[in-house]
Amino acid sequence: MVGKGIRIEGLRKRYGSGDTAVDALKRVDMQVAPGEVIGLIGPSGSGKSTLLKALGAVIDPTAGRMILGDEVIYDDGWKISDLRALRRDKIGFVFQAPYLIPFLDVTDNVALLPMLAGTPNSEARQRALALLRALDVEHRAGAMPSQLSGGEQQRVAIARGLVNHPPVILADEPTAPLDSARALAVIRILNDMAQRFETAIIVVTHDEKIIPTFKRIYHIRDGATHEEAGQGRSID
Amino acid sequence: MISLAGRDILHSWGKFVFTGVGLGLLIGVTLTMAGVYRGMVDDGKVLLDNSGADLWVVQKNTLGPYAESSSLNDDAYRSILAMPGVAQAANVTYLTMQVRTGNADVRAMVVGIASGATDTPGWPPFLVAGRQITRSHYEAVADVATGFELGDRIIIRRNQYKVVGLTRRMVSSNGDPMVFIPLKDGQEAQFLKDNDAIVQQRRRTAENPSLNRPGVPGLLDAVIASQSSNPYVNAVLVRVKPGYAADEVAESIRRWKRLTAYTRPQMEDILVGKLIATSAKQIGMFLAILAIVSAAIVAFIIYTLTMDKIREIAVLKLIGTRNRTIAAMILQQAIVLGLIGFVVGKITATFAAPFFPKYVLLIPTDSIAGAIAIMVICALASVIAIRMALQVDPADAIGG
Known part of the structure; x- marks a missing residue:
């Protein structure tokens, strides 16, 4: 992989200091290419959420290096002053629950991110509608989140994660509340979107239904990652 | 956004x-x-506006007639009228009481107004129905807030009054509606006692050897007569001639008449700053x-x-x-x-x-x-x- 996607080298996170210090992340090395969807799996307390928060720029790692696209964003310290803008423009998030904004309709839930970045409302909505079309939920564009099914809500959440065309999307247990068919449908969508938008997608999961679909998997144990090949089972 | x-x-x-x-x-x-x-x-403010006065002359060293009681001889207005700059001066009495009509009563401020033209200070400046008082006794003009109607018979003390006129927004500083009656009736209303009290007072006076001297015929009658009338009013309302400053006229009254005189701003200060x-x-x-x-x-x-x-x-x-x-x-x-x-x-x-x-x-x-x-x-x-x-x-x- 050259210059795109995300690369993490020797990332560490220590909570506390002295005798009470806890090393939540001891050494994380990862690399995800554009268009690639990888699985990040591990038992509870292994450091998955800490890693996700560090990659999402909501906690400060203790040491290491992160390169997003062509840009070094962390090298034993943040290299970007506006982490909020970093999260808005260069990192997409998909959560276990969709967490759509209940008082915005589907279109504006997706269009909100570009609007926050200063894109004119009409242009942001056009971009949102294009994504909703790609995700086959355009017919619900004017609906409120409470009027959508669980699967539709998750597709809207994926659209929101993609709308600013971020180089990386962090998906936290995106299929946990879904049955097998819908879970696989979500993974299919993530794969399609990753390839269409050349986005690197990291899926944190426990979900046995989807783990076999990943071509590459990072196991995280005791704060350290280990790469292994996945089964890459076809979803179609 | x-x-x-x-x-x-x-x-x-x-x-x-x-x-x-x-x-x-x-x-x-x-x-x-x-x-x-x-x-x-x-x-x-309405009370002051509607009184039609530029100055309120009251008993010396009192905040009368609204914030404190004040008592002046009813002939004081004559000497005030002779002061330079005084255009009109009229006696006025104020008495807050329950005014009865039929079986009901209404809390009202009974105002005794001096006889004269309708622009006499103290008179209601306008009517919404009926006419002003034209007789010297037993007629009344009432604020509509009393609920009285033209022709109603109202009772103040022992006397009956006929409502001949109605006015509006004529209220005391407490918000009680006003009932205007002739000055003499107003003075009597402040003073008039029931028959039993009068009998008792006459008896006491007669038993007082200093007021009932056998060698001074007519003294007892004179004393009783003085006890049965009220020569006092609460204030004299003064209107100042054009071209005269109210402050200067007030100062002149204070100095020469040994009375207290308030201008409109001073009276407002008393009402707003003290009374309420x-x-x-x-x-x-x-x-x-x-x-x-x-x-x-x-x-x-x-x-x-x-x-x-x-x-x-x-x-x-x-x-x-x-x-x-x-x-x-x-x-x-x-x-x-x-x-x-x-x-x-x-x-x-x-x-x-x-x-x-x-x-x-x-x-x-x-x-x-x-x-x-x-x-x-x-x-x-x-x-x-x-x-x-x-x-x-x-x-x-x-x-x-």
């Missing part, structure tokens, strides 16, 4: 409207309380408490509404929403809540005011000041919720 606050309000309009209505009723009470105070001040000062403080305390309660309610509501959105706020922060956008959302909601509350409160106060027994004056400047105060209170009340929202960790949106 879309208005997050506006969308949230539209989405949860029922919650905002009902909360706003509840807050509005509280604001309505606050505005009405302010109106009660304004009404008291206005009653005082305690009531004003009382209302001020209520307003302060209501403002605090309103602030607490708005703060609680906004805090609760924000607490309901903690997860959404965490998501908004995670996806890059600026703190100021989130703070503006909460602040705008608080302001909208205040606006709904103000509109409801203003409407409530406007429709409720006529039903109050005393005059409630809602003036635009109070409404504007109230609206600004509510906006400030709402803005301050949203600070707690904003503070909490800004402390939300975007990491909370990520599981684990």
Whole structure:
């Protein structure tokens, strides 16, 4: 992989200091290419959420290096002053629950991110509608989140994660509340979107239904990652 | 950029409207309380306006005739009338009492007015029905707030009076409607006792050897006659000639007549600064408490509404929403809540005011000041919720 996607080298996170210090992340090395969807799996307390928060720029790692696209964003310290803008423009998030904004309709839930970045409302909505079309939920564009099914809500959440065309999307247990068919449908969508938008997608999961679909998997144990090949089972 | 606050309000309009209505009723009470105070001040000013006087001459060293009792000889007006700069001077009596009509009675200020033309100081300046008093006894002009009607027979002390005219907004500084009667009747009303009391007083006088001397015939009759009449009035209302300064005329009366004379601004100070000062403080305390309660309610509501959105706020922060956008959302909601509350409160106060027994004056400047105060209170009340929202960790949106 050259210059795109995300690369993490020797990332560490220590909570506390002295005798009470806890090393939540001891050494994380990862690399995800554009268009690639990888699985990040591990038992509870292994450091998955800490890693996700560090990659999402909501906690400060203790040491290491992160390169997003062509840009070094962390090298034993943040290299970007506006982490909020970093999260808005260069990192997409998909959560276990969709967490759509209940008082915005589907279109504006997706269009909100570009609007926050200063894109004119009409242009942001056009971009949102294009994504909703790609995700086959355009017919619900004017609906409120409470009027959508669980699967539709998750597709809207994926659209929101993609709308600013971020180089990386962090998906936290995106299929946990879904049955097998819908879970696989979500993974299919993530794969399609990753390839269409050349986005690197990291899926944190426990979900046995989807783990076999990943071509590459990072196991995280005791704060350290280990790469292994996945089964890459076809979803179609 | 879309208005997050506006969308949230539209989405949860029922919650905002009902909360706003509840807050509005509280604001309505606050505005009405302010109106009660304004009404008291206005009653005082109306009392002064309607008296038609430039100066109030009262017993020396008293704050009469409204804030303290004052007693002057009823011939004092003659010498005042002779003072330079005095155009008109007329006696007046004031007596607050229950005026009976049939089986009911009405609290009213009975005003004894001197005979003369209709522009005599003390007379009601206008009528809404009937005519002014033309006889020297037993006719009355009443404020419509008494509920009396033309031709009604009213009883003041032992005498009956016929209501021949009706006027409007003629009230005492306490808001009691006025009943105008001839001066002599007014003096009698202040003095007249029941028959038993008169008999008792005559008996006591007759038993007093210093007042009932066998060698001085006619003394007892003279004393009893003096006890049976009232040569006093409460004030002399003075109108100043054009070209004369009221202050100078007042000073001249003080100096040469050994009486106290108040100008219009001085009388306003007495009414507003002394007579209704305690009531004003009382209302001020209520307003302060209501403002605090309103602030607490708005703060609680906004805090609760924000607490309901903690997860959404965490998501908004995670996806890059600026703190100021989130703070503006909460602040705008608080302001909208205040606006709904103000509109409801203003409407409530406007429709409720006529039903109050005393005059409630809602003036635009109070409404504007109230609206600004509510906006400030709402803005301050949203600070707690904003503070909490800004402390939300975007990491909370990520599981684990």
